[in-house]
Amino acid sequence: EAGVAQSPRYKIIEKRQSVAFWCNPISGHATLYWYQQILGQGPKLLIQFQNNGVVDDSQLPKDRFSAERLKGVDSTLKIQPAKLEDSAVYLCASSLRGQGASQQYFGPGTRLTVT
């Protein structure tokens, strides 16, 4: 079974530039999550999709972050414009069902550095 795929693995941009991350979840998983993980901290949920609908985006900085999951499969997360404090690893995860009900499978993450 193929795992969660993410690209790119690394990205370096200057502040005020824009960046986009891509995620392809495990086939058949209805729920997709985007997390932000700052060095030394646990992952923080940014947004959760159930198929192509948003379930939770309460911690997504909507003035600069956006995400979509067209056709209920792969997803993109965009930051525009980026700030220095956005430097982090962005993890994508998927699960058969939502949140604690089933195991989340994580991708390798995208390490973003904003200079």
Place this chain on the structure above:
Amino acid sequence: KNQVEQSPQSLIILEGKNCTLQCNYTVSPFSNLRWYKQDTGRGPVSLTIMTFSENTKSNGRYTATLDADTKQSSLHITASQLSDSASYICVVSGSTNAGKSTFGDGTTLTVKP
């Protein structure tokens, strides 16, 4: 506010030794608790999951315990190996609010030869 506190923040042990990591939580009502292992540069991988009625779960050299009354869990690693060097994250899910999960900040374990 739901919180998950892990201790210690970091730990260094010699190869072959045992260690125990702690997780205290305030998530209520409780649904389940998972321990994840996160290798450097990779995403977290689930080690164990425990529900309210379970107080011990093993996965090879990893044994997790849960005391739902005191809201505490521990992860015990036996006969540590160099490959155990990683961050271990405790995740607690509630039974309301769509089963929202709360992540701890993890314990960074370094196993030295």
